[in-house]
Amino acid sequence: MGQGTLLQKIGQLVGVGAIAGVLVAALALPAVGGLGITARNVATGFLNMPGELETPPPPQRSVIYDRNGETIAEIYDQNRELVELDDMAPVMQKAIIAIEDSHFYEHGGIDLVGTFRAALRTLSGSTQGGSSLTQQYVKNVLVESATSQAEQEEATETSISRKVRELRYAVALEQRVSKDEILEGYLNIAYFGDGAYGVESAAQHYFGVSADELKLEQAAALAGAVRYPYLYNLRLNPEDAKNRRNVVLDRMVETGEITEAEGKEAKAKDLELDVRTPSNGCMPSKQPYFCDYVVQEIEKSEKFGKNETERARWLRTAGLKIHTTLDVDMQEAAQKAVDKWVPRKNEARKVAAEVLVEPGSGEIRGMAQSRNYGPDESKLGETSINFTTDKNRGGSSGFQAGSTFKPFTLAAALDQGKKFSTSFSSGNSTTVTGQRNCDGGRLMPWPVKNAGDTKGGTSNNMITGTKGSVNTYFAQLQKSVGLCNVIKMAEKLGVHRADGESFDNPRTQANNSFTLGSEEVSPLTMANAYATFASGGVYCKPQAITKIEDQQSGKTIEIEKDCERVIDEDVANGVSYLLQQTFKGGTTTGLEIGRPAAAKTGTTDGSAAAWFAGYTPNLAGSVFVGDPRGPQNYPLRNVTLGDRTYGVVYGATIPGPIWQETMRGATEDLPKEKFPPAPKKYGSKSEDSSDDDGPGTTATSNTADDGGVPNVLGQRENAAVRALEDAGFEVNVSDTRIRSSHPEDTVAAVNPDPGTSLPQGATVNVFLSNGAGSDRATTVPEGRAWPPGTGPVMAPAMGREGT
Template sequence: MIGKMAAVGNVLRLLAAFVVLAVVAGVLAAGLAIPAVGATGSTVKGGVSLFNELPGDLTQSPLNQQSRILDAKGGVIATPYSENRIIVPLKRIAPIMQKAQIAIEDSRFYEHGGVDVRGLSRALVSTVQGDKQGASTLTQQYVKMTLQENALQNDDQEAAQAAVARSGIEGISRKLQELKYAVKLEQTLTKDQILEGYLNLAYYGDLAYGVEAAAEHYFSTSAAKLNYNQAALLAGLVQQPGVTDPVHYPKAAQARRDVVLDRMAQLGVITAQQATAAKKVPVKSMLKVKPAQNTCQRSSEPYFCTYIIAWLQQQKVLGADPAERLKNLNTKGLTIQTTLDPSLSDYITKTLRKKVWAGDPSGVGAAATIIQPGTGKVLAMGQTSKFPVGNQKGKAYTQQNWNVDAKYGGSTYGFQIGSTAKMYILADALSNGIPVNGSVYAKAAGPSRPAYYSRSDNSDSCKDWQTWPVRNDSNWGGGPMSLWTATGASVNSAFASLTMKLGVCHVIDTMTKMGLHMGNGAALPKYPTMALGAGTISPMTVASGYATIASGGIYCQPTPVVSITDSTGKKLPLGANPCKRVLDKDVAAGVAQLLKAPLTMPGGTATGLGVPGRPSAGKTGTTDSHVQTWFAGITPQLATAVWVGTGIGTGNGVPSTPFSMAGKRIGGIYRGNVFGADIAAPLWQSIMTRASKGMPVEQFPKASSKVTNGDYVKIPYVVGMSTSAAKAAIEDAGFDAYNAGQSYSTYPAGTVAGTTPSGSALRGSSVGYYISTGYVPKPPKPPATQKTKKKPSSSSTSKKSEKPKKSKPKPKPTKTHHG
């Protein structure tokens, strides 16, 4: 202990000798190195040597500052940061703010050379006495704050504490180092540069770093627009920001502000009358606090905020891994320009909540995403839930974004998409030569009578399944059905037959190349149920798939960002969105044409629910037991998917396991069996009408005759064959074969007598084969000439009672087709 005290005394003597020498020589104001030659006394020489050996170049790490996430109109969505700081040049800080800070911290700032000898003497005495007061120059304070900031950025708590030590050996050592750095700094920077750095670095309390962030936080204004009373309040906070910030300590802040006002008046910065008037204004009345937007809880678009931050963590341009990317987002002052239209997103949310309330007692939720075809830009999104702020709880609240995949904050798996998946089957069918005007043989099926498909029905190698039962929402007796009718009425057995014809693997491959994947990121399993919408998918993914049709066959990954700019204004190389052609544009036009059927066909699943005055196309979707419902659709300029369903799992008493919506009161209205046309399609119509407002009316491209009418190809010669051989030959030629019934023919009974149609037919269409009866009935004899006969008398002749004979159905007369 005695040794330590002796060491302290020695250092104090060294410092005292150094100060005395500095005062005499004036070297602290004029230069950096002090020559020991000519200095008298070992103590003075030792002090000079000690000072000269200290480091002189102050290295400043780039300041942590907030980044900004902007919407498409330039509004701020969020400002992620680890320190709430916005760096601005001195010219963007009001002169009165500059003068107020100088007045209270270092009124002779523009007169000294970095070390004020009078102030240094006072600081020395305070340090020796263990007093925590300070009388450093503004330059020395800037040095101290820089050292502390550097230490904190390096996560060096010991160095951070040493940078602000006020007493003992550490305090003396720090003061010496500050002196050296301050003198050097004044040689390398101008006074204005030092003042600019100070005002951007200083902590102003309540998590506001730098004067710009403080002005925004406390007064909802910029540093450039501060008045003298606001400037005095902020300038006073720097000395003890932790106990004088006006939000939590308004009385202390007001007392400190008044001290600054008096000092400003004393120095002639303001008049005495101005100071008196300003003191009468309560600090509380001055405040217009702007809540921090560093977290998505406080964001203007919280669900989009969580999505975009997760998306940014996937971008390699921001760092080596997600953790580094997030750190850079929170510290580097980036500007992220997004694609989001905030007014459209707000409209979506309000519209959805009119039909499905936030926290609806039924446990049903709804969400919608709008994608721009050809670019993949995410234009808007919304959902019925509310984003919790603080400890808000209840059925209405969840942080889960139902619109996106799990890796972006979405539901764990997504939601089954039902018959919206039929769009992908149509794309595959038209890509393989089946025309818009073509047909498919739909097996008989109804709500209680399924049609069964087996592995042998499937045309490709995807056979890792046994039997596929398929039901229709209404009864269908079986037979050929046009694609137009099958699409408009959403006939499951027709699309199941089409899937078997195309091949399960083939259909799912087309789905995959059009961007369809499970909500957890996994690839679609290659089961036939995927073709009819058993896959659990996010609304954004469905919307981007439909956007592929609107864009003429070009798939673009959904993207929420236009550009990322660093703090110097340089754009980071994000690269172009990976768009690629996945469908022929003629095929896409044909699919769009068929997707008009649900909206325009009499008896269509969503007849009359298109966008008024605009061409529109889309598809309803309803899963088994009415668990999930959808409408996904397009105009030439927009693609939107609307989901209404269950299994949202908010964690607040709402089930995460999907359940039937049938018989529930949703949005206050009792619903029986809920279909895609009941809630989702009307919501889609409202959203798309609003989103299309002001856009020019454009038409979908017209499909070519080849895609519309298909290729007519020759039907193979099957007359005289067995039914199994004829069926195989017809199917090998690319047609759907079906039994068209019996026909009078002299060919052996049970063999094929002909086909319908005859000659040629559309590639991929249905061709029926007639089975021969084995005979042709003789033509009836012509009626004989009638002679007049005498009617028998009623008494001599009696009628016999005859039972009507049961007639067998006659085979259809059919022309035999040869070739």
Template structure:
């Protein structure tokens, strides 16, 4: 009996539900499922469907387009899967609300989830016509269907949400009842107008108003509202950008329906019917993605940083989806004025058709904010275009990974030397060529040497101070200085200032020629490292994303300005003095000086002229410019390469990359407040020299022991020298005892040959 009662209960539930469903049109012919569709359906199957229907619709947020902004709030890119910008009902014009209700569900405010009268009328008309002439779904039911489609994450789920089956209709029916009990009519209408597809890629009424009319949902006129309301039935077929005639015919149906319902007057209808549908020239396409941005390379690098932020999702795929659907507002550090100045430099000194490429990055000292990023080859897949960003590391598909940086590395040798107490007037005899074959250089793990290394200068040599050697970029000076300072100290200094291999993302190699350029370095990396000198030793991680807000304007956690004191201020002041000499008359960067600014910098030319650099800074800004061959295998710039449409006959850091740096920096600094470098302390300029104990005439073991006890590192030179001292005893040291040396310095001991 219990089973019979249960069966009768199920039957009553089925009969009641199906009766309401049929009467409401949920299963009516011509609406979604023909009556005949139920003929082969068993009652148990229908009962099962009815009883397992969910009672509440879990509505997920609709996809909303995100925006990337420059520092001044200007939109530089829009990202979306659906071009949508939700607005509250109060921001939607009353005439738009009336138009959509008139054509889609004129009794919307009178019935519940189901419009019995409207459904029966639609059913009769459709049966008479023999096909679907009029829909019976209420706005609530339509909203449910759209929500289910939005919620679908797979093709199978999307199919289920749109399948022509009684199960789908029954599900929509149950959901519609739940929605009507959960939300007011105005809330449902608001949600519906923000989710519906209005054709040509515009989702929601606000995006549609902007797209077709360059207006807002709040300011839509009668003919505009009628057009949008008419699009809902067939967004593609009635799209005015596809067919103006079909769009007008459908719009006029809406206007006449509004007149029939007395929503508008005959005069309003007549005026609206005579109004042109759209002005094709005013249709506004909302660009999607970084490729459509005015700053595509900067934008893509920003996106790569966002995809590393776990606050946007558990996986990269989740973050990418959220970025395109979450309605985020991403503010960046891009300064459009500085970007314009940097771009003007690229335009003045290069052409997109050049075989060589040029790139410039500008960074703000003391914050790490990346103000500008430009390059000579534009974004694209065509001829003389590229998808590679030549300014950044290879941490994402578009990152090129840098170029060897040449003598710009000497700045880190200077910083390491000053940190060890070596004075700015420290002299080293620096001949035009030097034999370093087999010479030992200290690394962080031991020693390294090159069995055959005889480097030479491309500029002036002599018995030079550190300042003079930097001014002339004397290779043999800095190689000897790096031997005395140690490669480990240079590597640690560079690493503390954010330098690493832009291809492998590993630390720079500690090789004998490190001070002349090593690994692959990017303009972003180098400009930010030099910004540390300008900021008196304060290193800040490069920062492009300064804020992220969700669609409710709530902040999302994102890395902010992150700085540390990487160098003592007095050390950075010393570096600034040394690198300022580069830009004084007679220096390799002397022709790049301008205005009353305190400027410092360094040239860089890599072996065989495959890339040339100029990196420099004022207290306000730092920038690095590079000109290079970006095609594998890299070739010498002076052989069959052009810049600004002309053959590169003599590629140099100062003459080739330098003008790009100067023009960019001159424009970027224009209008900024004049600031000065802090002069180095006398103790920094004079160094911290310790007395070298006398060891002349001692045997090597005794000499080494004495020097190590005094706090020095020691290496015994392989070659013996002429000296009155006994053979095999100490002839002299480098540096000489009378000069002294900072504690921990490398003392090279030369033994006498006895002559």
């Protein structure tokens, strides 16, 4: 029996005490003077050293999944995927043992021959060779578990004390766990070069196979790389790696693991690499901005760790399985639409951003914008800012939302019991005085004008004011309701500034024009607020993550929905009814999606930014288009996007078609649901007149009162409008006055004529008298031409609504 074999037997039979004695001899033999005394002192304390080594799972990559379980992104500090020993090819196990520790299953944690040799080299300033697989595993565990620079240095220092510490841990570990467990741990923690940690990731990276599929020559190549991963990097140094592989094969022949013929056959083969590196982070993802939002949710939320640094490390090392709410089909529909209408590398540097949210759950189904994801803001079409969300989630400080804020005023008015027929004289300009902020301070007089081609007429109610997005109407409605009450209603719906400031902050104190969308918000905020209307008044906090499986701890974190009723169901349904009317001759006409929908356009002052927000009963979405450099300084005027040039961009010009195309695709597999009927307490006797094809279609049953169109001839405008609406009709008051025997400003004619039976919700055109007089009652006989501009209401071209 040779000396080496004898020492191994001694190590197995006489236990720790004998090993300590041999260690003393091994370390002391070459020592002289003070160094010998140091070595003896270290060895003397060997048995008194703590031997319990914590062996937590090593860092591994985390994976973000969409709602169908498909991978969105992988995030990691180390590319590692843990697998069990049974999922590693036996030939891989044999190869690593043959080249690194051929007596692995014989010794008790220390290869005494190798240790003696290593001790000599350590004293001369080298740590090469000699370590058993158990010792190597211990060293890797100490390195990976180090949480400070000092611990890192201690785990890698060139010293006898470090070697002794590793030996003590190795001996204790062998007494506590099985050889197979140590081998499994080692193959999962070892570094194989080129960013591949653990045998599973190495097999996937170099050969495109799982660890249980490795062939002999592949396993030998990986085993050879462990000793010097940089020198034997299979991708960067293939010749050195191949030579090293052949050394492993020769060693496997020597140990009897393979035959000489098998070794010769394997050595004749090339490396035959199929290098694959998993994407790391959000940049390579097809859904980068949603991925970034998920990362921000984890890193910024205290429920996932004490501080942001700890949470970031947890995300990148714990091997998390993060299950999210993203619907890849809806996401694709949104991304396709924003890219079509606002190309990513447009010279005008405009951006489109869109969010889709499920009503009743708050789950984010899509998050898209027309930019490539990347850190270089100077590159055309590239940004790392997520314009769909708030600043504290990787977004911007927000953008003014324009008339998409007007529904919050409607909700506040309905909440106070006001009816759809609430009317105000609302010409093209007015001045509102006496408004107060939430601190009770009186605000300056507010001159308001209607914008673009908006026509307020002489009077409007909630229905006509909403359809026409009449600024002068909403300014007066806000005053009637109270500015502070409108602000509080918006806050109930989850509306907040994207920069984190509150509406009543002295620096950002909400002003007169709150109802016209003067506050900077994110598309996610607006989509979720509209989703609250769609859900019948139930607000749900936006949710991107449903579950996180922590493979390190073995725990699963379920993310519960955070929902509560914030407004009365009738209020929500009333707003939905009003926003459906915009498709019937209003600002969203022509943007129907083939199913019931409610929506509102928004354009800020001077066309600085344009918005569109809308929903079906089961999906809400909002779209923003503007310039990240500053919408006021770079407005949407004389803009070329792709092959289209726009003199002025309104909410219905680009955001509207983006929303329309997105929703048509995103709702394709959703059931066609109808909205609840308009609550009768708000004064309308009609129910939702839309059929399965959505707003814009006319029902063929459920006519109005048996008397048909009421006879309102000779009545004042407000009284006539109220009577017609109470009968279940929508009213359009023409701007053109006609000759009539009726007094000026009273109703001269209606079309259809009084008594005509019409469907619920049909439009009745009203014409006022110019007071010029006539010797007979004025009518417009069937078949005769209408005066210019006074014919039946036709769907107008998509144009600008109120600011």
